[in-house]
Amino acid sequence: MKVSIIGSGYVGSVSAACFAELGHEVICIDIDERKVQMINDGIPPIWEEGLGDLMRKHAEKNLIATSDYDYAVQNSDVSFICVGTPSNEHGNIDLSIVGHACKSLGMAMAKKDGFHIVVVKSTVVPETTEEIVLPLLEEHSGKVAGKDFGVAMNPEFLREGKAVYDFMNPDKIVVGSIDERTGALVAELYRDLDCEVTRTTPRTAEMIKYVNNSFLATKISFSNEIGNICKRLGIDTYEVMKAVGADFRISEYFLNSGAGFGGSCFPKDVRALIGKSKEIDYYPSLLESVIEVNELQPLQMLELLEKHAGNVKGKRVAVLGLAFKNQTDDIRESRSIPVIRRLLELGADVAVYDPMAADNMKELIENIKYCDSAAEALKGAVACLVMTEWDEFRKLGPEFEAMKNKVVIDGRKMIDPENLEEDIVYEGLCW
Numbered sequence: 559m560k561v562s563i564i565g566s567g568y569v570g571s572v573s574a575a576c577f578a579e580l581g582h583e584v585i586c587i588d589i590d591e592r593k594v595q596m597i598n599d600g601i602p603p604i605w606e607e608g609l610g611d612l613m614r615k616h617a618e619k620n621l622i623a624t625s626d627y628d629y630a631v632q633n634s635d636v637s638f639i640c641v642g643t644p645s646n647e648h649g650n651i652d653l654s655i656v657g658h659a660c661k662s663l664g665m666a667m668a669k670k671d672g673f674h675i676v677v678v679k680s681t682v683v684p685e686t687t688e689e690i691v692l693p694l695l696e697e698h699s700g701k702v703a704g705k706d707f708g709v710a711m712n713p714e715f716l717r718e719g720k721a722v723y724d725f726m727n728p729d730k731i732v733v734g735s736i737d738e739r740t741g742a743l744v745a746e747l748y749r750d751l752d753c754e755v756t757r758t759t760p761r762t763a764e765m766i767k768y769v770n771n772s773f774l775a776t777k778i779s780f781s782n783e784i785g786n787i788c789k790r791l792g793i794d795t796y797e798v799m800k801a802v803g804a805d806f807r808i809s810e811y812f813l814n815s816g817a818g819f820g821g822s823c824f825p826k827d828v829r830a831l832i833g834k835s836k837e838i839d840y841y842p843s844l845l846e847s848v849i850e851v852n853e854l855q856p857l858q859m860l861e862l863l864e865k866h867a868g869n870v871k872g873k874r875v876a877v878l879g880l881a882f883k884n885q886t887d888d889i890r891e892s893r894s895i896p897v898i899r900r901l902l903e904l905g906a907d908v909a910v911y912d913p914m915a916a917d918n919m920k921e922l923i924e925n926i927k928y929c930d931s932a933a934e935a936l937k938g939a940v941a942c943l944v945m946t947e948w949d950e951f952r953k954l955g956p957e958f959e960a961m962k963n964k965v966v967i968d969g970r971k972m973i974d975p976e977n978l979e980e981d982i983v984y985e986g987l988c989w
């Protein structure tokens with residue numbers, strides 16, 4: 559089929575490359591000309607394992623990019639909306655980017671003959687597809703949904719760092735549509751993937767995405783709360799969760815306690831669901847607690863720092879890990895951000911290292927020292943905070959010897975204290 563993808567970020571560029579790999583003809587649309595050029599040159603606009611290979615393979619063949627909505631709509635049967643849905647200043651969903659995309663799409667659809675399908679892939683709160691996207695498309699195209707064009711909601715469940723793998727090996731595909739014909743056509747796009755398609759209504763599809771993310775975030779905050787209790791009782795929470803996770807009803811996944819969850823989605827999506835609940839007069843106290851536990855978690859790293867290193871004014875503190883998790887250059891809502899900001903308020907001389915995310919952090923925080931290795935960041939430091947679960951941190955050992963005061967505070971259970979020299983003070987956040 560001929561597919562256009564609006565927005566070439568993490569979801570859009572991965573979906574585009576994977577749909578091309580599945581044999582569809584794909585046109586990416588982005589307002590960022592730099593990204594358009596990169597895709598046409600076969601260069602992925604974001605880092606994702608395997609994405610470069612797919613883009614190089616399909617660029618200028620069945621994968622092209624443009625900033626011209628008219629061209630993209632004329633030359634495709636289905637348009638996926640994959641633009642960002644950030645939080646506004648109150649934590650509620652900000653649908654302004656979706657609104658702009660719908661306006662441009664609707665205007666392009668006005669000039670096209672024949673049935674076109676619009677699929678919302680961006681994460682949007684329940685009712686958005688039917689009550690905001692659909693009316694905007696009708697308004698700007700002058701056409702009638704269900705008759706002249708189809709509307710569907712197809713949430714995305716990929717994880718950053720494993721995005722290409724997840725897209726090609728989904729454990730679920732959900733398609734919510736306003737009519738049978740549209741839902742069947744969207745499901746058809748995925749026919750070569752080994753996964754059943756769950757067909758439903760747009761609002762159910764929207765809710766499935768929020769419940770999925772909120773449940774995973776709840777598992778993490780639950781594990782962090784248990785971890786905090788375990789810590790105070792001298793119990794290793796990882797040992798506890800290993801046994802608890804063996805219960806198939808619970809599962810072993812997403813029970814790793816530590817510095818909390820970051821990323822572009824868990825924090826914003828839980829907040830957006832809280833906002834939507836309040837809008838319909840329900841106070842979601844459990845979801846509020848999920849966010850509260852998550853916000854307090856990185857600050858506990860600083861309490862441990864104070865316990866072991868005292869006043870850090872004018873002293874070097876090493877922060878290992880800037881990305882919100884391993885295998886990505888994404889720093890959105892990374893737990894390192896509140897930690898670094900607080901260290902700067904305390905007057906510390908902050909030295910940081912991340913194998914992939916330093917360039918992105920440089921755009922957000924300038925007055926810290928960016929190092930090329932963990933060893934460089936640790937040199938002369940009075941303490942080290944491990945913030946991201948990068949595998950390479952597991953191998954650290956002799957590098958800690960270059961510290962001035964050997965204190966290691968581990969927010970991700972990356973360092974095995976058994977491998978450390980005796981003069982190193984090691985403290986895990988929840989174990």
Ligand SMILES: NC(=O)C1=CN([C@@H]2O[C@H](COP(=O)(O)OP(=O)(O)OC[C@H]3O[C@@H](n4cnc5c(N)ncnc54)[C@H](O)[C@@H]3O)[C@@H](O)[C@H]2O)C=CC1
Pocket residue numbers: 564565566567568569570587588589590593640641642643655658659662679680681682714715716717718822823
């Ligand atoms: N990042 C992730 O791992 C996942 C994200 N999602 C959801 O997918 C959506 C997109 O997220 P990301 O890909 O992370 O966002 P992103 O911010 O990386 O990418 C959005 C892209 O849209 C482009 N854009 C903005 N306005 C536009 C317009 N009017 N027309 C065309 N392009 C426009 C931007 O230039 C950018 O390239 C969000 O709703 C997010 O919650 C869902 C699952 C996973």
Ligand SMILES: O=C(O)[C@H]1O[C@H](OP(=O)(O)OP(=O)(O)OC[C@H]2O[C@@H](n3ccc(=O)[nH]c3=O)[C@H](O)[C@@H]2O)[C@H](O)[C@@H](O)[C@@H]1O
Pocket residue numbers: 681714715716717718719771774778811812813814815816817818819820821822823824882883947
């Ligand atoms: O909607 C989204 O954007 C995506 O959000 C998450 O994917 P992602 O944010 O890429 O990363 P995860 O691997 O889920 O990790 C999120 C955060 O939770 C933290 N985490 C994860 C697992 C765990 O046990 N403990 C824990 O603290 C990680 O360090 C990271 O900061 C979901 O896993 C995806 O299914 C979803 O599509």
